[in-house]
Amino acid sequence: MAKDVERLERRTVWHETLVQGASLEGTAVLLRELVAHLRQNRTQLREEWARRITEAKLLTAMSKDEIFAEATAVYDQYVEALETGTFEALQAYARSLSERIIPRGVETHEVVGIVLLLRDVLARSLFAKYQADFTKLDRILDAYEPAANRIANTVAVGFVQERERVIRQQQEAIRELSTPVLQVRERLLILPIIGVIDPQRARQLTEQLLRGIRTNRAKVVVIDITGVAAMDATVANHLVQTVEASRLLGATVIVTGLSPEIAQTLVTIGVDLGKMNTVGDLQGGIEQAERLLGYKVVPIGAAS
Amino acid sequence: MEVPVLKQGPFLIATVQAALTDEDLVHLRRAMVERVVIARSLGVIIDVTAMDIMDSFASRTLREVAQMIRLRGAETVIVGIQPEVAFAMVQLGITLEGVVTALDLEEGLNYLQEKFSSSA
Numbered sequence: 001m002a003k004d005v006e007r008l009e010r011r012t013v014w015h016e017t018l019v020q021g022a023s024l025e026g027t028a029v030l031l032r033e034l035v036a037h038l039r040q041n042r043t044q045l046r047e048e049w050a051r052r053i054t055e056a057k058l059l060t061a062m063s064k065d066e067i068f069a070e071a072t073a074v075y076d077q078y079v080e081a082l083e084t085g086t087f088e089a090l091q092a093y094a095r096s097l098s099e100r101i102i103p104r105g106v107e108t109h110e111v112v113g114i115v116l117l118l119r120d121v122l123a124r125s126l127f128a129k130y131q132a133d134f135t136k137l138d139r140i141l142d143a144y145e146p147a148a149n150r151i152a153n154t155v156a157v158g159f160v161q162e163r164e165r166v167i168r169q170q171q172e173a174i175r176e177l178s179t180p181v182l183q184v185r186e187r188l189l190i191l192p193i194i195g196v197i198d199p200q201r202a203r204q205l206t207e208q209l210l211r212g213i214r215t216n217r218a219k220v221v222v223i224d225i226t227g228v229a230a231m232d233a234t235v236a237n238h239l240v241q242t243v244e245a246s247r248l249l250g251a252t253v254i255v256t257g258l259s260p261e262i263a264q265t266l267v268t269i270g271v272d273l274g275k276m277n278t279v280g281d282l283q284g285g286i287e288q289a290e291r292l293l294g295y296k297v298v299p300i301g302a303a304s
Numbered sequence: 305m306e307v308p309v310l311k312q313g314p315f316l317i318a319t320v321q322a323a324l325t326d327e328d329l330v331h332l333r334r335a336m337v338e339r340v341v342i343a344r345s346l347g348v349i350i351d352v353t354a355m356d357i358m359d360s361f362a363s364r365t366l367r368e369v370a371q372m373i374r375l376r377g378a379e380t381v382i383v384g385i386q387p388e389v390a391f392a393m394v395q396l397g398i399t400l401e402g403v404v405t406a407l408d409l410e411e412g413l414n415y416l417q418e419k420f421s422s423s424a
Contacts, residue, residue: 203391210387217407241394248390248399250383250406 030143035083037129038122046075049121058113061104070097071114074155078118082147087154094158102159102166111159115152122148179205181212187219188289189251190282194227202238206245213251220289221246224282226257236271243276252292253277256285307332309339314346315416317409320354329365337372347416348373351409353384363398370403379419380404383412 038045050071053059059067073093081090098111126144130137174195182190189212193205213221223242225231231239243253254277258266266273279285290297305328309318318336332350340348350366352358370380383406385393393399406412 206391207387210390214387214407217411219411244399245387245390245394248385248393248405249387250411 026139027143030140031082031085031147034126034140034144035079037126038079038082041125042075042079045121045125046072048125049075049118052117052121053114056113056117058110058117059101059106061106062101071118073097074114074118078151081151081154082144085147087150090151091154091158094155095162098159098162102163108156108160108163112152112156115155119148119152179208181208181216183216183218184286185290185293185295187217187293188222188286189213189216189218189220190222190224190286192224192227192282195229197228197231197235197238199234199238202235202242206238206242209242210245210249213246213249218251220252220254220292222254222256222282222285222289224257224285225255225262226259226282228262231262231265233269233271236266236269236273240271240273240275254279254285254289256280256282307335309335311343311345312413314344314420315413316340316343316345316348317351318348319351319409322354323357324355324362326361329362333365333369333372336369337376340373340376340378345378346420347379347381349381349383349409349412349416351384351412352382352389353386353408356386356389358385358389358393358398360396360398363393363400367400367403379416381406381412381415384408 046068050064050068053067053071054064062070074097077090077093081087101111123141123144126140127137130140179191179193182192184190189209191205191209191212197205209221209223212218223239225239228235239255243255246253256279258278277288279288287297305322305324307318307320307324307328309316311317316336316339318332320332324332336348336350339345348369350369352366355362366382370382373380381404382400385405404415406415
């Protein structure tokens with residue numbers, strides 16, 4: 001009994017493989033026919049596509065000639081991917097295309113939009129060609145749709161990946177524009193912070209500041225956060241940590257430039273800034289630091 | 305590893321030479337608290353430049369030393385905490401609250417000298 005079932009199963013499997021093989025064969029034949037059709041009508045379909053791109057107001061950042069040139073290249077790559085079933089060339093092209101158009105402000109929806117338009121244009125032409133023979137049309141579409149969807153997918157993913165790469169690159173660049181630790185007087189450092197503080201940057205800032213304190217033998221540090229747009233509990237705690245770590249090295253920290261919004265946020269979320277020495281603006285901070293260090297700044301006239 | 309304690313004028317200077325075990329720390333605490341009165345010192349400096357780890361026990365002991373020495377009538381300054389150590393300490397929430405800290409031995413001596421020359 002068990003043996004019978006096993007044999008039956010094996011036969012079923014074998015049968016399915018056969019059917020699949022046959023349908024694969026059929027798909028290949030159909031795809032070849034499809035590709036031949038697309039090659040024949042290349043000029044007309046390409047123009048139709050370019051027209052629809054302009055009509056849909058996609059790729060507005062590019063001129064008509066550019067759109068047409070790119071459309072031609074994409075069209076040929078598209079047909080080739082359909083023919084060979086390999087997507088590497090298309091992928092590489094999508095990446096280089098993205099590299100060219102991203103700096104010009106082309107958006108993801110535009111790229112996805114044009115690829116979907118091409119799919120539609122080609123599908124329409126297939127409808128037109130095979131409208132007499134519905135079963136054939138059905139089989140042609142069976143062959144065409146998965147391949148077309150995969151192409152659309154490849155191009156969109158390629159574009160998004162390229163975009164993400166650009167974003168990552170920019171993030172790194174921003175991080176490298178790290179905050180300078182500047183000596184304004186002997187034993188007095190200022191640390192102007194501009195932009196967003198994330199945990200990574202906070203860590204880097206603190207390390208840099210501590211190293212600066214040691215090398216410059218600083219006694220007072222003014223941290224100016226006028227350029228920090230927003231602050232949450234995490235960032236505030238980083239700031240408190242920076243202040244405490246500096247104190248362990250024997251330096252007093254003065255924080256300046258807390259905006260009304262930040263002050264409100266900090267009070268609302270209840271961050272304890274009691275340990276922090278705060279002064280309204282950078283000038284006041286430097287003046288207080290000078291007092292702490294025993295400097296007295298007077299106009300030349302008043303000194304004599 | 306015992307910590308050598310030197311007398312320098314009115315101040316005592318303890319220089320930690322290497323990483324300390326908990327026992328060494330306890331020993332250091334007792335030695336400092338005893339010697340501060342025997343030597344009639346006004347201030348004590350503990351130099352931790354050589355310590356590359358400051359755990360909670362070490363920092364608590366240092367804080368206790370400072371508090372005990374204050375009760376014995378002198379001032380304590382901890383000097384030479386390394387930037388990396390300071391960073392690790394605040395991340396662990398160890399802040400040596402209430403203890404005076406200075407960059408290095410020179411700074412610590414300056415601090416004490418100023419303090420006692422102004423009060424004298």
